[in-house]
Amino acid sequence: MNFTWLDWTIIIGYLSLTVAIGLYAKRFVDDLSGYLVAGRRLRVGLGTATLIATELGTVTIMYMGQNGYTNGFSAMVVGLILLTAYLLVGQTGFIIEGLRKLKVMTVPEFYELRYNRPIRILGGIILFAGGVLNMGVFLKLDGVFLSHAMGFGDTGVTTIMIIMLVAVGLYTVFGGMLSVVFTDYMQFAVMSVGMLLATIFALKAVTIPQMAQAVTSSLGESGFNPFASVDLGWTFVIWMLLSNFAAAALWAPGTARALSAESPKTGKRVFTVASFTFAGRAMIPMLWGIVALTMFPGLTGEGSLSAVPRMLGAVLPTGVIGILVAGMLAASMSTYSAYLLTWASVITRDVIALLFGAKLSEKAVMNITRLWVVLIGIYLVIFGLFYTMPDIALKYIFITGNIYTAGALSAIGFGLYWKKANNVGAYTSLITGAFAPTAFLILSEVQSGIPSWLTVFAKSNYSGFISFGLGALGMVVGSLVSQKFSPPKDITALLKQEA
């Protein structure tokens, strides 16, 4: 057992404080905009803190750490890609500026504004499906992390998963985005300190030459050169660039920060400032993965997920491990709360409310959103317990994200910047964009007997890469062939109005 009474005191004290603060924020929520986009009150400082906190969960540490463990220093190329993608979006305001100007509360609202209501419903369903599949493994990865770091091994995973979910569910259900923002801030502070301490102790445990030796003997040249790696290579780099660019612009939990910003300009600045932390966000856990490879070589498959928490459990002293686990819990909770709220609001506002056609009151929409937070929570526990990932966690996370981002990048990007984008183009881009990632998830379950022409879709790098091409092709061809019977809608006037 790695944990002592001091560590437990830190954890219990911290958890109680977080839930209390989340519930305190409830008193400031009096309408739907307060619940979903924090009343659009975020400035650069708080917006940046909350964006970094949302994008930095234990799951991030786990999949980045596993990537460091399985690919060595080559994995760090992902950090450079993340920096480039978020900086580009922050500087150009690509998509986020347009969405904030239009004052939409969720991404699919744009579909109705630019196209029509059925496209909003389809976009909402695809976003929800990709989002919850993506989030499906979060709880499992976090449970594995915390259980191994605390010294429970695999036995504590389920209990930890349930406790975490109940705590997060409580304040997300009641407080909405403002609770998320309040707790994000506190969790961001604890997480930053925890990561710094963990890095210092990890680097004290092994030397740089020892790490180089371990990477060389386990991975050879592919551990240092991402382009020489079989697992990574050019296809991986291009896929990651496209995925991260799309995710930075329109992955709903992050985009919600731009939609919650006090102005479009503030939204852009938040992304620009936060982008500088994204390389570190990837490289820090990847280095932990390399330290873990040095200390515990030979773990394969899902076993490699436990490498980083095992290493941290071994190198961190009493008290420090309490702070780190509190930080990790903090990070998980801020990620869950933001993601739960985002996916619940998408399925409620963009699908259910529209499908039933009835004019629901704001209070009813808030209550249905809360119900979905609970339902998604239950799904997370069940999915986490029974699903086995077909590839390393990083690739699973991105390929499930592509179900939505590949089509949406074209539907929203072309919708904002190309006057000929029309309803047919939006339908085809959303469907063709989702095709390749869905095919990958199905084919990876089938394993054998796949026709040769489909094998390309059974590889995550190719499947993810192709999905963006298919999405763009669907939009361009679909729009161009149907201009006469489906004239595009003009939203130039709406974009020019004062934010």
Added chain:
Amino acid sequence: MALTWFWMGLFFFFGVVFWGVSVWAMIFGGRDLIEIITTENAKIKARTQPQVKARPAPGVE
């Protein structure tokens, strides 16, 4: 070893940037958070306090 130092150099640089920006965001984010709490508390106070009716000036109906 050269490639190891290349990646470690990048790691240390972006590590410093990560914690530097984090400290900045904590300071300015904290300031924004305090402002939201103050404004919202003032709004709640104004809503819950009973409105005092102004007395008409003498001679005014």
